[in-house]
Amino acid sequence: MNQTYYDGGVPIIPASSNVFMTIASIAASLLSFYSLLIWLRIVLTWIRIPGQLQENPLAALLGKIVDPYLTWFRGISSLKRSKLDLTPLVALAVLSVVQSMLRLYGSYGRLTIGMVFALVLQTLWSYLISPVFWFLIVLLGIRLFFCYKRSPQTISYITMLDSMIGGVLNWVQNLFYPKKAINDRQLITTSLIFFIACYIGSSLLLRFMIGFFTNLGF
Template identity: 25%
Template sequence: MIQPIARVASSLLSLYMMVIFIRIIMTWFRGVHYGRAYLFLTSITDPYLDWFRRNTPVRLGMMDFSPVVGILALGFAQNILTEVAHTGTVTMSFLLLVIVSSVWSVVSFFFTIFLILGLIRLAGILAGLDTGGGRFWIVIEQILNPVLQVVVRPFLRGRFTNYRDSLLIYCGVLLAVLVGGRFLLRFILALIGQIPF
């Protein structure tokens, strides 16, 4: 009896996640009037997303990552419901697998975003595209610099370096964390998979 209910609930969560993705993409195009469809989407997605905006500290400058956390929470619940739909039960080892995978998904998402921003900024410096101090580069630096300082500070040990070298260190560290984290994740998941309960 529980498996069909879990199957329906899992499908509904998948549909709701797609609706949230559509809502997020629509916010990228400010000034476009979507009409009633947009009002309907906001009425069913904003209460959920607003809860994460209020209760998760994942706003960095102008970038609000709370929808990512909200979607990951739905994904976590959907994974559990899918497991119940297939097996009828959820084991402790499965819950641990989902928790560890979800945490890594959040961490790797943020590291990837900041790595991409660092690479864009570095490419701009190397290509000489940022000589005018345009608005685009200013926005990227406003987002990037607080994280860059935290990442690079332990490697400089009080020494000063130019911005390009700091970006090289920053991108290298983030790339190493992403690659190393992926191997560590596989190792941890293999260990959890051996838990008998």
């Protein structure tokens, strides 16, 4: 069993623990580099040169490295909505949690259950919850702008936006204006204020929960 000795009140970490901490730090760095490769793969799939029939050679090379890992998450149908695919974000979030755990252990030589919960919450917020909030807020802001600048040229944009956030608007209407007819300007304004308030409230709640879990002794 490893023992921790003290020199003038300062804990001395055993040599065996130092080895594991070094390995954890190296593994965290490798995962950070792997996450960067995934981001490059995602960006390169968005870039299409006109007239190019074959896949970018760099993208193909990165695909051989990162696609086997991303494939683990592509079977989760709930993460796919029309043209929106959240599986790469979930894959990156999982890597981020593991990487953060390794980095913490590599720095302090210990990892508690509370720290793990705090890391999971922070990662979920950074990779999923916060981006979804901002996505909705931006789309609602654009939609509200078109309410004041409605013209024949903007009808197609309004239709496209409504196809993306129509379900959210219906949910807000049923929540605040059940069985009541209101104009789209009032509904979108209410939705925008509601989601901004939810974002601020969720951010404050997250800070409290992260602080609580981090200070747990186990």
